Amino acid sequence: MKAEEIAALLSEKFGAKILESKLDGLNPWSVVEPAEILAVCRFLRDDDSLLMDHLECLAGVDYKDRVEVVYIVYSMKHRHRYTLKCRMPREAPRLHSVESVWGVANWHEREAFDMVGIVFEGHSDLRRILLPDDWEGYPLRKDYKFPTSYRDMPV
Amino acid sequence: MQVEYSGDVMTLNMGPQHPSTHGVLRLELKTDGEVVAEAIPHIGYLHRCFEKHAENIEYPGVVPFTDRMDYCAAMNMELGYVLAVEKLMGIQVNNRVRCIRIIMAELNRIASHLIAAGTYGNDMGSFTPFLWCFRDRETILDIFEETCGARLLYNYNWIGGLMFDVQPGFEKKVIDFIDYFEPQVDNLNTLLSDNFIFIKRTANVGIMSPALALSYGVTGPNLRGSGVKFDVRKDEPYLGYEEIDFEVQVGLGEHGPVGSCWDRYMVRIREVKESCKIIRQAVAKMTPGDVQESIPKRIKPPAGEVYMRTECPRGELGYYIVSDGSLKPYRVKVKSPCFTVMSAFREISRGAMIADIIAILGSVDVVLGEIDR
Amino acid sequence: MESIAQLLQLMPKYDALPALLRASLPMLVSSIVIFALLSLVVLFLVWLERKVSAHMQDRLGPMYVGGWHGWAQTIADAIKLLLKEDIVPESTDRVLFKMAPFIVFLGAFAAFVVIPFGASSIVSDLNIGVLYILAIGSLAVVGIMMAGWASNSKYSLYGGMRSVAQIVSYEIPAAIAIMTVVILVGSLSMQDIVNAQKGGIQNWFLFRNPFTFLAFFVYFIASLAEVNRTPFDIPEAESELVAGYHTEYSGMRFAFFFLAEYANMIVVAGVATTLFLGGWTQVLPGTLAAQLIPGPIMFFLKVMVLIFVQMWLRWSLPRLRVDQLMYLCWKVLLPASFILVVGAGWLAVYWK
Numbered sequence: 055m056k057a058e059e060i061a062a063l064l065s066e067k068f069g070a071k072i073l074e075s076k077l078d079g080l081n082p083w084s085v086v087e088p089a090e091i092l093a094v095c096r097f098l099r100d101d102d103s104l105l106m107d108h109l110e111c112l113a114g115v116d117y118k119d120r121v122e123v124v125y126i127v128y129s130m131k132h133r134h135r136y137t138l139k140c141r142m143p144r145e146a147p148r149l150h151s152v153e154s155v156w157g158v159a160n161w162h163e164r165e166a167f168d169m170v171g172i173v174f175e176g177h178s179d180l181r182r183i184l185l186p187d188d189w190e191g192y193p194l195r196k197d198y199k200f201p202t203s204y205r206d207m208p209v
Numbered sequence: 210m211q212v213e214y215s216g217d218v219m220t221l222n223m224g225p226q227h228p229s230t231h232g233v234l235r236l237e238l239k240t241d242g243e244v245v246a247e248a249i250p251h252i253g254y255l256h257r258c259f260e261k262h263a264e265n266i267e268y269p270g271v272v273p274f275t276d277r278m279d280y281c282a283a284m285n286m287e288l289g290y291v292l293a294v295e296k297l298m299g300i301q302v303n304n305r306v307r308c309i310r311i312i313m314a315e316l317n318r319i320a321s322h323l324i325a326a327g328t329y330g331n332d333m334g335s336f337t338p339f340l341w342c343f344r345d346r347e348t349i350l351d352i353f354e355e356t357c358g359a360r361l362l363y364n365y366n367w368i369g370g371l372m373f374d375v376q377p378g379f380e381k382k383v384i385d386f387i388d389y390f391e392p393q394v395d396n397l398n399t400l401l402s403d404n405f406i407f408i409k410r411t412a413n414v415g416i417m418s419p420a421l422a423l424s425y426g427v428t429g430p431n432l433r434g435s436g437v438k439f440d441v442r443k444d445e446p447y448l449g450y451e452e453i454d455f456e457v458q459v460g461l462g463e464h465g466p467v468g469s470c471w472d473r474y475m476v477r478i479r480e481v482k483e484s485c486k487i488i489r490q491a492v493a494k495m496t497p498g499d500v501q502e503s504i505p506k507r508i509k510p511p512a513g514e515v516y517m518r519t520e521c522p523r524g525e526l527g528y529y530i531v532s533d534g535s536l537k538p539y540r541v542k543v544k545s546p547c548f549t550v551m552s553a554f555r556e557i558s559r560g561a562m563i564a565d566i567i568a569i570l571g572s573v574d575v576v577l578g579e580i581d582r
Numbered sequence: 583m584e585s586i587a588q589l590l591q592l593m594p595k596y597d598a599l600p601a602l603l604r605a606s607l608p609m610l611v612s613s614i615v616i617f618a619l620l621s622l623v624v625l626f627l628v629w630l631e632r633k634v635s636a637h638m639q640d641r642l643g644p645m646y647v648g649g650w651h652g653w654a655q656t657i658a659d660a661i662k663l664l665l666k667e668d669i670v671p672e673s674t675d676r677v678l679f680k681m682a683p684f685i686v687f688l689g690a691f692a693a694f695v696v697i698p699f700g701a702s703s704i705v706s707d708l709n710i711g712v713l714y715i716l717a718i719g720s721l722a723v724v725g726i727m728m729a730g731w732a733s734n735s736k737y738s739l740y741g742g743m744r745s746v747a748q749i750v751s752y753e754i755p756a757a758i759a760i761m762t763v764v765i766l767v768g769s770l771s772m773q774d775i776v777n778a779q780k781g782g783i784q785n786w787f788l789f790r791n792p793f794t795f796l797a798f799f800v801y802f803i804a805s806l807a808e809v810n811r812t813p814f815d816i817p818e819a820e821s822e823l824v825a826g827y828h829t830e831y832s833g834m835r836f837a838f839f840f841l842a843e844y845a846n847m848i849v850v851a852g853v854a855t856t857l858f859l860g861g862w863t864q865v866l867p868g869t870l871a872a873q874l875i876p877g878p879i880m881f882f883l884k885v886m887v888l889i890f891v892q893m894w895l896r897w898s899l900p901r902l903r904v905d906q907l908m909y910l911c912w913k914v915l916l917p918a919s920f921i922l923v924v925g926a927g928w929l930a931v932y933w934k
Binding site for chain 3: 243336407
Binding site: 083107157161169 | 256258260296297421426437439444513516518525527529542544548552553581
């Protein structure tokens with residue numbers, strides 16, 4: 055299926071919850087309202103014409119005015135790919151976890167939490183994965199201040 | 210993911226420093242006698258903030274950093290990044306660059322699989338295949354050293370071309386190596402892969418069903434070991450792979466159920482032979498040319514984003530690059546195949562014995578540099 | 583040994599010594615001689631293992647120490663180990679920790695008392711020689727358990743327990759395989775067993791009848807497991823438990839465990855040679871070679887062949903998992919050895 059068809063199918067099913075789409079770049083994407091992300095992901099995985107059973111990438115990106123979570127999903131059977139984005143305000147971004155849809159989201163979401171500070175509700179084990187558990191701050195944010203010491207050791 | 214523990218559960222730590230775990234990985238084992246109830250991996254000991262570095266360095270300068278993620282297959286890591294940026298900028302490279310890139314990537318795939326096979330035998334107690342594999346790998350590293358001066362971390366694939374052209378006699382050296390090496394794979398099979406004890410230790414252990422593998426985003430030899438025929442080089446060919454004739458090897462479950470440790474290991478050995486085929490075809494396709502002719506004066510991609518996936522020896526490597534039109538990337542996210550396989554480790558190792566944990570860890574062939582970035 | 587007894591009688595005032603001393607001094611002296619010779623052989627074996635493993639792995643091994651192919655490598659290593667700091671971890675049980683290597687070492691070397699190196703070259707020809715060897719083999723179990731427990735470390739304990747389970751289980755098929763030979767000879771004395779194989783290679787118990795042929799393999803495999811060699815070296819599995827029961831040992835104490843392993847290799851090869859390969863008897867009697875090669879040299883050559891096979895197995899085969907090891911012992915070797923001993927007994931009675 056082409057990107058336009060996928061976008062059309064999503065708009066048909068979810069209507070106004072799909073806020074915006076950009077289909078002419080190298081990586082066509084659609085923006086989904088954060089509250090609906092779990093339903094959209096379930097639909098992507100279970101619908102027969104989509105069958106997106108492979109979550110390729112889940113990235114947290116920090117823009118100046120917002121924080122985004124990017125989901126890149128792929129279908130092994132139909133061989134098509136699509137990208138979803140969720141935009142949230144930079145203070146206290148919260149999103150529902152899609153761990154129940156794709157098992158790999160568990161670790162990807164832990165990393166997004168660790169690096170960008172997005173809290174995923176319903177996650178079974180949301181704690182830092184790459185940095186020590188008592189680290190302060192979210193490194194991949196653009197306004198991250200490098201710490202001068204960690205546990206009384208100068209950095 | 211709660212498991213019922215019976216009676217005395219001892220928490221054993223296979224700590225970050227251990228002769229067997231391939232890198233600094235901490236496995237927290239909750240054992241009930243010899244059986245492991247849970248094996249929880251803890252990562253992050255090798256985190257070197259690649260993604261943050263990439264935001265502060267210009268595009269060409271990020272290439273050496275990509276080497277250091279998966280240091281056993283550095284050519285492939287560079288390749289993914291370089292192809293992503295070229296896709297973003299719309300650069301087309303000439304045939305010579307494409308062929309050399311294919312040869313280097315496949316040689317590095319052979320070297321990486323040799324490390325995987327050798328260290329796997331070493332973990333199982335068979336010390337001789339380790340040395341045989343490394344002996345053969347030395348010839349590959351000599352070829353790399355002659356071309357770009359480095360044995361392990363190359364900085365060779367540049368955006369739009371290559372750092373150096375290959376030395377004269379390169380094609381002959383490569384073909385000589387492939388001619389010498391293909392029979393050695395059969396030797397290795399006789400010694401290790403078809404060894405009765407090795408099969409007993411690995412063929413019924415760490416079964417990963419295709420559904421579990423897909424749900425956990427496992428790709429590469431780990432997915433193919435479970436019987437799913439999926440290879441990025443066939444699915445979405447890049448660099449001219451669509452013109453090259455090779456087969457995608459899958460695990461067939463000859464000894465034990467499909468998706469066992471032995472299947473994953475055997476897929477790697479068979480892939481090595483396929484890589485030899487690919488290299489021969491790439492050498493035959495090589496044409497003279499200038500490898501640096503497509504390198505732009507200033508690497509300043511237009512604003513936009515791209516997701517490029519390539520088949521690195523450990524699976525599907527994905528680079529998600531967001532560009533804001535400046536000289537430095539805005540965001541580089543690396544989807545590393547070992548990261549996804551490690552997330553599935555807890556599921557496939559439930560109920561195994563301690564010795565089996567080693568077998569499973571060796572068969573998924575993780576490199577911590579790639580997981581932690 | 584009579585020759586040593588005769589030598590001692592030449593000493594002045596020898597007859598004035600008390601009777602007990604006169605009876606035991608020859609044995610003491612010959613034990614010391616055997617011990618010294620065997621220590622040298624053990625040092626040689628360590629070097630040989632490094633060379634054999636190196637050539638199997640397509641490399642060279644020790645080349646520099648002492649000149650020709652690094653023959654002095656083991657001596658250099660032994661000196662290094664002697665000079666190391668003697669670390670006894672604080673939370674260990676000091677008495678047991680210090681005693682354990684000696685008991686393991688004792689269990690290995692004490693078996694040499696009854697192994698016949700030549701027609702009259704045996705320290706003491708016990709008429710229960712075979713039984714003595716089986717008993718001494720169990721002594722090492724005590725030492726290993728002490729080492730594993732006294733080290734006060736989870737890993738050492740695991741290693742010690744695994745090793746004990748392995749040795750104790752594999753003693754049974756080994757003993758029953760030995761019984762097949764004892765039934766055919768009718769005596770437990772080692773010299774009697776060797777003398778029953780006189781007359782050339784066709785008289786070896788290995789080739790005399792199918793039951794002892796298979797018993798050789800059962801004994802060889804079971805004794806490999808008793809001495810903790812790969813493929814049965816789970817207790818020392820480097821990649822899994824660091825080093826098992828001797829993780830906490832360093833310096834000379836570690837050297838004792840190490841030397842005991844090699845001495846055990848010689849014991850296993852020596853007992854297998856004596857029981858199945860004809861001991862010190864000539865391979866082809868009546869030929870020139872038979873007149874030139876004395877008994878002990880013949881014995882040594884046969885033992886070296888078996889030791890080479892042990893090394894070959896170590897460097898080619900992977901390791902068995904603990905439960906597979908136990909399965910092999912209890913469900914494969916034990917029934918096989920039962921069948922063999924019954925068959926040997928039937929042969930001995932009906933085929934006289």
